Amino acid sequence: MTLDALFAPYGLEAPPIPVRGLTLDSREVEAGYVFVAVPGVPLPHRKPLDGHDFIPEALRRGAIAVVGEKALSLPVPYLRVEDGRQALAELARRFYGEPDRALALFGVTGSKGKTTTSFLLHHLLGEAALLSTAGLAFGKERRPPLGHFTTPEAPRVYAFLREAADRGLKEAVLEVSSHALALKRVEGIAYRVGVFVSFYPDDHLDLHGTPEAYFRAKALLVERSELAVLSTRLPHLEALRQRPHLLFGPGGEVWAEELREGEEGLAFTLHTPWGRGEAFLPLLGAYNVENALAALAAALAFGRPLDELLAALATFPGVPGRMEVVQKEPFRVVIDFAHTGKSLEAALKTLRRTTRGRLLLVVGAAGERDPRRREDIGQVAARLADKTFFTEEDHRTEPLEAILEALAEAARREGGVFERVPDREEAILRAILEARPGDTVLLAGKGHEATLERGTLALPWNEREAALKALRLRAQAQGSGPREGGV
Template identity: 75%
Template sequence: MTLKDLLAPYGSFPALPVRGLALDSRRVEPGFLFFALPGVPLPHRKPLDGHDFALEAVQRGAVAVVGERPLALPVPYLQVEDGRQVLAEVAARFHGHPERALVLLGVTGSKGKSTTAALLHHLLQGSGLRAALLSTVGWRFGEEEAPGVGHFTTPEAPEVYGFLARARDLGLTHAVLEVSSHALALKRVEGLGYRVGVFVNFYPDDHLDFHGTAEAYFRAKALLLERSEKRVVNRALLKALPPGPYLTFGEGGEVFATRLEETPRGLAFTLHTPWGEGRARLPLLGAYNLENALAAVGAGLLLGLPLEGLLEGLATFPGLPGRMEVVREEPFRVVIDFAHTGKSLEAALLTLRKTAEGRLLLVVGAAGERDVNRRTEIAKVAARLADLSFFTEEDHRTEPLEAILEAMAEAARKEGGRFVLVPDRREAIRKALEAARPGDTVLLAGKGHERTLERGSLALPWNEKEEALRALAELGL
């Protein structure tokens, strides 16, 4: 692909070969087209601006640059009004419009996106369809696992279109995408149309540091439905959505459950749908996963999959790494979960309390450079619902860890909770496991599936499950 071909809609450019696209100057290689885009403004930090790194990109081998303000560069430069829009268009063109060769299914929502997307992918695969999955916890091409890109739920447009191109080239027919509100607002998935769009739920107090208001946050998520031929939505969201044909799930919806049973090994319930009903089993902890199951089943039904196969698929779902993942059951239970907000932590602790024989111990922190209310909410929930909490680091980034922990401690003291401060996460995990007694449950919350721990400007390798297993081995357990 040449620069002339890629930028033809915007002007006349030389036929220079283009080997790749990049927004980060550090990822530029010889022959790349660099997009100099302004950073995303957030209340807690001044954003970087790609325009300031354009010359560095050229020095690294960029053959041309696209940006939004005047620049004087020794390579062709295209100034546009909306760089992200152009980025998505160019990414689609660079990869040969792979979205046209695939049936796309999109999943959004405040909570449960990853589980719903992974479950939907599992149901497609179990029904004989060859499907790809793009989600927070990683990528899959059929049954082949692949690591995700970056720290985002949904990566930038070049990576999204690259993912779809690989799925197409492997001969897959369907792709399930976990689509965040950030991705929709920042046009990371611009140009994609979905056969089925799924809106799992909505919590208005999430991501206000980025969206500003709950209304803007909801509008961003609802964009997914506008771009979908068929729509599966939580019945509770109907009042906030424009009139239209929807398949609803949940209480009062068309896809719903009765006779729910929670066990230490998962959920059992009777599934009711317009296509029939049946007894279902789902090997996931937490009644909140019922919502995810109903959403995924609804999407499968709209796609034309038989109910009997979907019921079978629910029963064989292996779950997600780092999402209520049971690492050890004896002599005490050790569980890893991604819960990193007050609401998600509350759901996790309440779920575990139902089947906990002894005490509930918790290792948790709060991310730096994020909404400061999040850390106090996490601490309050921990104080109310855990018998003993170990407050520790969780991606404090350039914000002082001591300040985060002190804010958590102050909030927990007001609630009368029992806690200790252990700044080093590895040490906190070991101390929690050391304190556990037979029958107790230890929840390691906040990191889940993530593979880095951010300290200052460093992103250190991290694997929560390996850390837990190592500590258990060192303790002779």
């Protein structure tokens, strides 16, 4: 696309030179790019950046045009807009040729469970694309996630949809965070089915300010969906039901009974408007039944046959970093993304039911995030784990020792047993060296993430490899090797 064609809807004359890309990150600018300057997001723990301050850097890197919200005079075409984020989404959609029109889109949101539900729905649909916290997929081809965001910025979202359409795929599943909805990363996208899995009012208040604003951001997905698939446990359900909808969970149209929870997974009887059947989900954690119901309801509403979905559910390979079993015996090692008090509580309670010995925990709390999380995590760890190793988890520019002390103080008030081990690799090794037959070691907080943020650095990280390294070191000392295994 040329610059004049890209800017045509805004009435700004520009030369017909090729546009190679667009971004709001000046570090990503290359020759031929359009740079969109947006104001930063104000958060309690830091002063926001302002994209307008990085225009000189973008120009030095080869930007051929700039979009912004301020009155400026620049040596390249400058498009002034009222809302930079809105313009970024509109320009990205136009640049990539409106790829959303070629796909049936499924959006999944929720305070907890949206990643697992997204992976489940992608698996049930078969040949579809997936954009998620824990990775991307085009049919069966898997790729690592696009950074730390659940939902990336608009140019990457539309680039993903363009590739999916160009590959001939007909459906795409998008995991959609409240941040993405509030910050217009998915602006312009309409969904065939929108899935709202869960809502916890005390999450992400550092961005949204109030539970009401947080809920309104989530509810935008429902407003933009032809059909809403809604949990019966959601607040404000009557307001959401003004849209065409399908309910899942207790009292809904898609529900489960006779749950049997075992070491290999979850068995239950599924009831739907399309019939009933016996279901098996090879995941740990009874809470995953709700995620399965959400995904099944969306796929059934889209027209997939019930018998095919039940067969597919039983072959679900799991989600990287979500109750991922690294070793089963003689003691179990599990990786989970649990990084809030509520998600950590659910993970620990799940593992307690199938742990013969002690429950050992490695966990931290992220810097530059709501500090209330630290107290919640510390208290839950003290109550539910036999011993906790508090360690780093993306402390960013906050002092790590201050975060560890906040976790320790919360655990101390609950009478918990813990150690502070600042280096995460060492903390994992300490926990695994201490484990005895029948114990479970839970490595919580990082899950699938490929980086560990220390200060301003994002260092390569792989939680599974760190666990396997620790198991090898233990095995070398004892003369045996780690036993890898899935659920």
